[in-house]
Amino acid sequence: YAYTPVFLDHKLHIYDIIVLSYSTYGQELLKNTMYRLYRDREQAIEKNVQQEFDLFSTTEEDIYVKDRRSGISEFEFHYADEHIIKMFCEAFKGQMLTKEDFRERLRRHPYLPTNVLNMVKKVWKYEIVKREENGKTIVYYKFSERGLYE
Structure with missing residues (x-):
C-alpha cells in the first residue's frame, strides 16, 4: 500500500x-x-x-x-484489468506450477497482483490438480497454452 x-x-x-x-x-x-x-x-x-x-x-x-x-x-x-490479464497470460500460459511456486512467482512479479486469479477466472482456462506425493496432497495450477475462453 x-x-x-x-x-x-x-x-x-x-x-x-x-x-x-x-x-x-x-x-x-x-x-x-x-x-x-x-x-x-x-x-x-x-x-x-x-x-x-x-x-x-x-x-x-x-x-x-x-x-x-x-x-x-x-x-x-498499470491499473487496467485488461492489461493485467494480458501480462498474466504471457507469464503463465502452458505451465503447471505448485500452489506455493505460483504464489512465490506472483509475489516477485513487479506488476501482477497476488489476487490475480480472481480477476482472470472468467476469461482464462486453468485447472486445479491435486496429486499425492510422499503421503502429502500437493495442489498444482495447470494453465492452458491458449488460455482464453472462446
Missing part, C-alpha cells in the same frame, strides 16, 4: 490517502505522483499562487503514450 498526506488548504485541510495497489510499480507511481504534488504545492505556496493539481497529469500521460508508442496511458498500463 502507499500512504501520503495531501494538503488541500495551507492552513485548514489535511487529508490522508491510503491506497491498496495491484503492483509494487503502482505503489511507486502513487508515491512519486503524490510527492510531486506535495512539492509543487509547496513551491506554489512560496510563490503565493493558488493552484489546483491533478493526481495524474494529462500532459505526462500523453507523453507516456507517445514515448512508448503503445496507445495506452501509464495509468491504464
